[in-house]
């Protein structure tokens with residue numbers, strides 16, 4: 557389990573970083589360190605549970621301002637990781653998912669939405685528009701055989717009309733065209749039912765934490 561998680565986490569991180577143009581990363585003592593440099597997110601430490609203690613120590617002892625060092629830890633037991641990460645703040649639990657891209661069902665774009673696919677080698681952006689406004693969108697980074705989906709979003713009033721399903725279908729088609737075979741993503745709790753309905757399978761939970769902000773008042 558751990559070795560598979562390790563492999564999937566590393567491959568997902570490579571694609572996720574490519575999708576967000578975060579090019580500065582390295583592996584230190586079993587922890588992937590992604591230097592992002594944004595004020596609220598200077599760095600992300602990614603690790604399997606086996607290396608959670610090291611990742612937590614790195615986050616607690618780096619020189620970044622409070623709240624700007626983030627962690628993502630794969631696990632099958634959130635409480636176990638919570639205990640290791642204490643006293644860091646736990647923000648949410650995502651789920652790392654995978655699929656053989658050809659197993660994802662195809663979906664038509666519902667009327668009257670219009671599909672726009674912008675693909676360059678390694679990066680695909682999809683938007684669905686109506687009356688010139690974006691109603692749903694998503695992105696996929698392709699690295700070799702892996703395609704990593706990111707920022708899948710539907711504008712709330714237009715939810716449950718099959719827009720995200722159509723975005724995922726267009727992304728998968730474009731990724732298959734670029735030679736990818738395997739899809740990877742980290743799903744928010746809100747996104748999990750969508751991906752399960754599209755045949756994606758869970759690999760592990762991904763506990764998201766960050767260094768604690770000073771309490772106000």
Ligand SMILES: CC(C)(COP(=O)(O)OP(=O)(O)OC[C@H]1O[C@@H](n2cnc3c(N)ncnc32)[C@H](O)[C@@H]1OP(=O)(O)O)[C@@H](O)C(=O)NCCC(=O)NCCS
Nearest residue numbers: 709710715716717718719720721743744746747749750753
């Ligand atoms: C998650 C999200 C992208 C879904 O978008 P959507 O356009 O409403 O999804 P679709 O209409 O294409 O749904 C397709 C299927 O996914 C499942 N699904 C989607 N939203 C669901 C929900 N809130 N509850 C249960 N099932 C849901 C259903 O099986 C649905 O099929 P059905 O409507 O025929 O039952 C959207 O709610 C969103 O943008 N949320 C905020 C951002 C986010 O969490 N994105 C995911 C990042 S990983």
